[in-house]
Amino acid sequence: MTRPSPVSAVHRALAGLSLAPVTHAADLAAQAKHLLQRRDGIASWLLAERLTRLRFGLIADDLVLRAITLAAMNNGGLARDDVRNALAIDPRHPMANRLMLSSPDPAERTAAARRLLRSDGTTAQIQDALGVLWSQGAAAAGRLDSAPRHIRGWLAWRSGSTLKCYLDCSHGRVEHRVEPEPGHRIASALVHAADISWPWPGDAEWVEVACDAAPSVLLPERLRRHAVPPTPRSQRPQTAAAAVETRRIAVIVPVYDDFESTKQCLEAVLAHPERHVARRIIAVDDATPDQRIAVLLDELARNGKIELLRNDVNQGFAASVNRGLAMLADDEDAVLLNADTVPPPDLCGRLARVAYLHDDIGTVTPLSNNGEYTSLPVRFRENPLPQADALAALDRLAAETSAGVGFVELPNGIGFCLYVKRAVLDAVGFLSLQFGRGYCEDIDFCLRARQAGFRNVCATGVFVGHAGTRSFKSEKRALVLSNLSRIDDLYPAYRRQSAEFVRRDPLREPASRLEWKWLLARKKGFSLVVTARESDPRLIGRHADAKRSSGLDTIVATLDVTSDGVTVDLRDHAGGYPQNLVLAYGPDRAPQELADAFSRLQVAEVAIADPGNLPVGFVQAIAEISVVHDVLLADTGIFDIRGDRKPVIAAILPKARRISTTTPRFQSALISRMPDLASKIDLLPDAPLGNATVQSSSEESSGLLIVGADSSAEDSELIHAFAARLRDAHPEAGVIVDGALSDDFKTMELGNVFVLGRPSGESLMPATGHTPTRGVFFPSRRWGMSDTRVDAVMALGLPVAYFDHAVQQCKTVGGNLLLSVNEPLPIVVSALLLWWGRLSAERSAAMTVSAVGPTPVPLQPG
Numbered sequence: 001m002t003r004p005s006p007v008s009a010v011h012r013a014l015a016g017l018s019l020a021p022v023t024h025a026a027d028l029a030a031q032a033k034h035l036l037q038r039r040d041g042i043a044s045w046l047l048a049e050r051l052t053r054l055r056f057g058l059i060a061d062d063l064v065l066r067a068i069t070l071a072a073m074n075n076g077g078l079a080r081d082d083v084r085n086a087l088a089i090d091p092r093h094p095m096a097n098r099l100m101l102s103s104p105d106p107a108e109r110t111a112a113a114r115r116l117l118r119s120d121g122t123t124a125q126i127q128d129a130l131g132v133l134w135s136q137g138a139a140a141a142g143r144l145d146s147a148p149r150h151i152r153g154w155l156a157w158r159s160g161s162t163l164k165c166y167l168d169c170s171h172g173r174v175e176h177r178v179e180p181e182p183g184h185r186i187a188s189a190l191v192h193a194a195d196i197s198w199p200w201p202g203d204a205e206w207v208e209v210a211c212d213a214a215p216s217v218l219l220p221e222r223l224r225r226h227a228v229p230p231t232p233r234s235q236r237p238q239t240a241a242a243a244v245e246t247r248r249i250a251v252i253v254p255v256y257d258d259f260e261s262t263k264q265c266l267e268a269v270l271a272h273p274e275r276h277v278a279r280r281i282i283a284v285d286d287a288t289p290d291q292r293i294a295v296l297l298d299e300l301a302r303n304g305k306i307e308l309l310r311n312d313v314n315q316g317f318a319a320s321v322n323r324g325l326a327m328l329a330d331d332e333d334a335v336l337l338n339a340d341t342v343p344p345p346d347l348c349g350r351l352a353r354v355a356y357l358h359d360d361i362g363t364v365t366p367l368s369n370n371g372e373y374t375s376l377p378v379r380f381r382e383n384p385l386p387q388a389d390a391l392a393a394l395d396r397l398a399a400e401t402s403a404g405v406g407f408v409e410l411p412n413g414i415g416f417c418l419y420v421k422r423a424v425l426d427a428v429g430f431l432s433l434q435f436g437r438g439y440c441e442d443i444d445f446c447l448r449a450r451q452a453g454f455r456n457v458c459a460t461g462v463f464v465g466h467a468g469t470r471s472f473k474s475e476k477r478a479l480v481l482s483n484l485s486r487i488d489d490l491y492p493a494y495r496r497q498s499a500e501f502v503r504r505d506p507l508r509e510p511a512s513r514l515e516w517k518w519l520l521a522r523k524k525g526f527s528l529v530v531t532a533r534e535s536d537p538r539l540i541g542r543h544a545d546a547k548r549s550s551g552l553d554t555i556v557a558t559l560d561v562t563s564d565g566v567t568v569d570l571r572d573h574a575g576g577y578p579q580n581l582v583l584a585y586g587p588d589r590a591p592q593e594l595a596d597a598f599s600r601l602q603v604a605e606v607a608i609a610d611p612g613n614l615p616v617g618f619v620q621a622i623a624e625i626s627v628v629h630d631v632l633l634a635d636t637g638i639f640d641i642r643g644d645r646k647p648v649i650a651a652i653l654p655k656a657r658r659i660s661t662t663t664p665r666f667q668s669a670l671i672s673r674m675p676d677l678a679s680k681i682d683l684l685p686d687a688p689l690g691n692a693t694v695q696s697s698s699e700e701s702s703g704l705l706i707v708g709a710d711s712s713a714e715d716s717e718l719i720h721a722f723a724a725r726l727r728d729a730h731p732e733a734g735v736i737v738d739g740a741l742s743d744d745f746k747t748m749e750l751g752n753v754f755v756l757g758r759p760s761g762e763s764l765m766p767a768t769g770h771t772p773t774r775g776v777f778f779p780s781r782r783w784g785m786s787d788t789r790v791d792a793v794m795a796l797g798l799p800v801a802y803f804d805h806a807v808q809q810c811k812t813v814g815g816n817l818l819l820s821v822n823e824p825l826p827i828v829v830s831a832l833l834l835w836w837g838r839l840s841a842e843r844s845a846a847m848t849v850s851a852v853g854p855t856p857v858p859l860q861p862g
Helices: 010-016 023-039 039-052 059-070 076-089 094-100 108-118 123-135 260-271 292-303 316-327 346-353 388-402 422-428 441-451 473-492 494-504 508-521 537-549 590-600 614-621 636-640 643-656 665-673 713-729 744-748 786-795 825-843
Strands: 139-144 150-158 161-167 174-180 193-201 208-212 216-219 220-222 248-255 278-285 308-309 330-338 361-368 406-411 417-420 455-466 527-534 553-562 567-572 581-585 604-607 629-631 659-661 681-682 703-709 733-738 753-755 773-777 799-805 810-811 816-819
Touching: 010 023, 010 039, 010 753, 023 039, 023 059, 039 753, 059 076, 059 094, 059 786, 076 094, 076 406, 094 123, 108 123, 108 139, 123 590, 139 220, 139 786, 150 208, 161 193, 174 193, 248 260, 248 346, 260 278, 260 292, 278 316, 292 308, 292 744, 308 316, 316 330, 346 361, 346 417, 346 455, 361 406, 361 744, 417 422, 417 455, 417 629, 417 825, 422 441, 422 629, 441 455, 441 473, 455 713, 473 494, 473 567, 473 681, 508 527, 508 581, 527 537, 537 553, 537 604, 537 629, 567 590, 567 665, 590 604, 590 614, 604 614, 614 643, 629 643, 636 665, 659 665, 665 681, 665 786, 681 825, 713 733, 713 744, 713 825, 744 753, 786 799, 816 825
Parallel strands: 139 216, 248 278, 248 330, 278 308, 361 455, 527 553, 527 604, 604 629, 629 659, 659 681, 703 733, 703 773, 733 753, 773 799, 799 816
Antiparallel strands: 139 150, 150 193, 161 174, 161 208, 208 220, 330 417, 361 417, 406 455, 553 567, 567 581, 810 816
16 A cells, blocks of 8 residues: 655645535545545545435445544544444444444444444344354354245354254244255354244244353344235225214324333323213223333223223234224224324314314324424424423413414324324224334325325424434434335335425414414523524523523524514523524614513523624613623623714623623633723633644644634735745645635635635534644634633644734744734735745644554445
8 A cells, every 4th residue: 555645634635625516525535535545534534424414324335434544543532433333323223233243342343343234234244243142152143134925034053053043923833944055155264154044833923032052143033914905995094974073083002112111101091081972081001111101001092081002912003002093983083193202181182173174184193292304393303201290381372372273284194193084094904014023104104195185284282292203212313214225115205205394394373383382381591692693503502501501591582683673592501492483673673672572571681692793773772671690791892882882882881780701811802901991801611622632643634723713804815925935935735624615616726725625513612633734824813812722722732813802913923823813815825825934944842743654444435
């Protein structure tokens, strides 16, 4: 293998890289793999890091690629974190699982080996997985699949020439003898292997597989007969057979584990008899392993509270629901209800009222904290299950907001709580069994209903609590991904339709109305932070952390002002309610109307973030709300307030209880400019920035790191001008921008600048630990003095350049460069070039040098 050439890692990463937007992502991946083959860990990491950031860290392939580059730089801890995150996105990912086989955690190694056995991985991946299982004492392993009339798969074992296997089913036990196949792709000198194809035993619905070599890992241990999806029996919706008040409804509750949630669910259902419909409850015990659940169900059935069905073996959600559906009368609707839900009073009647608003409504799903399309407050995510009183309040307010009959059409209903009309069942049949133990059978059912002419809707006036992921726990993601591939095959347009629903989000408007009622009804006080759209998230985050430690929640009101008026987005900083609330006001009385709206809420205190960025009228109105107010400052523009803003800002600062900022440098500057307010100016509590490290390099071309996340046009212009001059003066030097510019591609075309892109919200420290860095430059004139990362980098011993309002001319202090905000761009660029030249000459003897050369990479992405 050839070693990297002496040019900088930036030059090596950019060499041949496509900067065309259409092909850029694919080329980043290809270039990173190419450099990994050349054992160039640093340059390949730059490419993988940019790729990961461009796609928001949501693609498992990107995370795996970055993990391999980190391993190439001897950063095994961060590499394993990336592999774990990749597996959280795609538990079946072959390379991620193969990398996890080398985890120091035995449980992680075992889980990865089992996942590889169930995957369609390469022979080498399967052999690596078997190696882990053999090392842990397994004597046999294999993968089995259910075909329409056969059981097929492969087996591997280590002792004896013949392996005896047993199929246990309702008909008894069937024995098969498996002979080794010479030359089988998995076989070796010490391992026998063979493919198998056994006839399905009679009409048995399921089989359990075992063998005489123990212990064994045969996956799955239980197989269900291959099922064909139901076919529609009608293509036209039927007319409602009866009015809502005369409907008969069966609530079908499949039960497996989680005793506490099951008990809470059934108690909630039974505590509220339906007032407008005839309801019965059918519980299906899906071979629960928890004796407490079995006893609870027996007692409820004995007392006539529920009808109880029992499966001899665990059959999964769809098969259990179908047993309940088979018991329905010809005129009976159904509510499919997960056992980890907390239903509200009159659930069936309220869902039925929405279902029978129109003949073509086929299924109805309520709002929930964990309902995929219907999730609140954070949309399309699992939110924590609220406390009982909060759940009751959310349901009551939802009913008030929508008058009980509001609905929004969905691509499909969600099976945690799904009202199904009898007409739909008559048209499309029951749930398909082709999705195995669970997940996506509800999507398939609702898409079949849509093909038959029915609509799937969300009832915006009903809220059901849902704990979620209790039955399958960590298996959920793998099951979802596996079954989504089946959905793609059956309904090729579904993913596009789902993405379009998420983009439009028609549920956001009713969610906003609900959240406003929630805020009005809230009794507990909170801290209200008012800020402009352009703000420093670290400033607000540290304020929110400080308030949380004192028992106060923080709600952030972000103002957008246009010629049409003002919109205000309100978000709970910790992810609670609200998250979707938008208030809109016309231009005439917007400041006063907004202040009046805030005065109706339980605001305990107000914090105005960088008031110089807010319209004057709003600052005045908000400061007059009859609660104490603080001022949060991060923008150094406070020193240059002019016009009608100046007297307003000058008036509110003395009235503030305190004026808080983030760094001692900015605090000192504020006190210097505002000595009369010195007693009010304080520092917000420190916030952890993560584990900061320095990587230096013996390469003479060590580079400059520029930290400019979401750089303004002014910052981007400065970076571009400096990089162009640096290219001429020091052609060997490379510049890495840890952030996004107004035009990444234009700057990267210079040939000596690599832009990593916008970091994730959790990445508060610059990338000093991954890049050979001789110095760090913070280009923001507005935010540099309040940026806590400047202090953190200084603490690492790295020279830093940043704008300091306390200096009138650019000057060096020690190894650091203090830039004057008063100097024009050419002077600033010249000062940076002189500073860089000095760093290059001196090589900073005080810096701890840890030379990390490119190292062999044991595994490459496929």
